[in-house]
Amino acid sequence: MSRVSALGRQVGWILSRRLRRVKRCAELPPQANFVVVYVEHELSNTQVYPFHLYADDIAQRHGARLFEIALQDFEADADRTICPQVRWVAFQTGFDLSDGQMQTLLGRLREVFPEAALTYLDFFAPLDLRYAAVLDPWVDCYVKKQVFTDFSQYGRTTVGDTNLTDHFARRYGIDKPQFRFEVPQGFGDKVVIGSNFCVSPRMIDRFRGRLPRTDRPIDVHARIATRGVDWYQRMRQEARQAALAVQGVRTVSEGRVSQSRFYDELAASKVCFSPFGYGEVCWRDYEAIACGALLIKPRMDHVRLAPEVFVPGETYIPIEWDCSDYEDRLREILADDKRRREICAQAFEAVHRYIEADAALDDLAPVFEAAGEARR
Template sequence: MITVLVSYERISLFHTMEPFFSKKFRKLFHFTQSPEYCLTKDKNSVLFMERCFQHREPRDLASDELSLIKKLRDKYKTIVFLNGQPEAGTNRLDLLPYVDRLFYKSVFSDPGNYTKDLYAKNLFADYYHKKFNISDKDTEYRYKPVVSIGDIKRIELSWNIGVGNYPRKNWPQRAGVVLARSGFPGLRQFFKTKLKKRPSDFSDPARPIAVHARIDPVSCESIAYQRRLYIEKSATNKLFLTGIVPQNQYYQELKKSKMTLSPFGWGEVCFRDFEAIISGSLLLKPDMSHLKTWPDVYIPYETYIPTNWDGTDLIEKAEAYLSNDQERKRIAENAWEQYRSQLAGLDDRFISIFHDIL
């Protein structure tokens, strides 16, 4: 049996841990929220750590965290860390000396980026910092990684938030988290919603909303800037539906939208990407070619429409595809098929990643 040290919250329970709780693999794992249990009682030799050391800024190990990971390293033969951060970035590279395998939800297409001093530890925040002089209030947010080619080889790709529960429902998921933290993570299945059937009207001309662009701001300045940039460019254009609405209305609107604008959030891969795809809406999104991820629904002009990170071609791209019904439908349908086919291979992917451990 394999021990899993987990910090239950919504993304963890309903997305990251999804394959661990499948009927095929559930009995292979013992789940615990207690580092003390791992250190004093656990008899297993393999430890999976999920979303630990995440709730602080800057995202480097504090002294007590460093002490814990060293003790765990001394005890376990194999430690696998599943990084909970959503972006392709250099966060959590400080764990490399203490873990055998370090998994990210997205990884850089160019491994050389892991050797760079990236502002806010990700490529897109670094871009806005340098191009537009955007800085965060937390001056300790920077971190220069020191990694070798050998270290980079231990950075691996797991799966992103496309794996898991859609459409998301706030209150049922929160109830599931409370029960998981109380020792009943298996009850999560009763708080899941089923993925909707294949849309019959992919990006159809009859859909009344041209471009769905209801975008929430985020607090971190270097991450929020892209969203503000896109909001400013779309706010005065009648093609874009902007503003904030309740969750149920948001989902209903996606079903009526020809296209959906989904800028980066805390990471490049966003819930909105998959919400758009399952709704049959064509995804319009900042270029994703700098990373690799899975499920991969980011094939330019085949599963989504990429835009420049500075938004200079946003209106042009929207207008071009709104005037091409056939191509818009083709790409939206491709994205749905790509997403569904990759999800069907989740168990196989899980085995292929961890075949030497399971």
């Protein structure tokens, strides 16, 4: 993908938002029957982008005409304009609201949009459903990028507020308070797996083309930032040390570089080592696949997402969470160039098919169909 096409995609995204954005609900035109209340952040934007990308298709299929308003503008709007023409509202929030704060927001949304079915857009990195209990009586759909494969994992008590804090705090002996996010019976029926980082302005066109065929003089790409909270820092340092401990391979790991150089390095790398972040799924996972670098990553058996890009031995090479087998798995795959290329091709093709089939558009259909059910 050329930098020109990437720039064009970004410009189109910016223009779409300008055309559809309002500062106050009173500014919504009569035809605005689908409103996204969004949080401005790089991660949250990837969840809103598909609604813009497929706006014309969504209008044709469901009759939904998109407009949007920032959460901070919605909450600051003192005008109590009622918008009965709005049939669908999808909204985001921060990750640290109290139940009372969420209840207040839900009441305001219902007041302003009395006829709308509500969808919560959870853009958070961890797998938890932290607002499930408070949202359950209000929302028709709950869209999330990734969830536990085994839904029974929800509702259990953890050390810290996620399954990752639980695992690594216990491993490293870090004292943290316990959390339990209740998930009501039947809430799983409302959960919709939305698209991930591959359907974003900076990634989607990389998967519309072909797998890069380039020389790969770098054995391993492992630029692993380590600054963060206690358990995160320990986890990332452990991963970085595992990468640097392997002798006789060329590993790129030091310093920060521009995004363009980062992509150039990935396209010149045989392997990309992508440890967990604050959640399991990272930008780097898709960046590696798009650039044709084989992905080595802590085991992802417990995660379900779309498209399925974590099939062990078929689309990535899994390692143990303590990185104890990193060197063995790395040397095995570096010694088998044919298998490495096959895995890279299969991973790229999985995402390519998903993008070309506009599968993200189909994944979002329940957001609008649930509203239809509520109206009958």
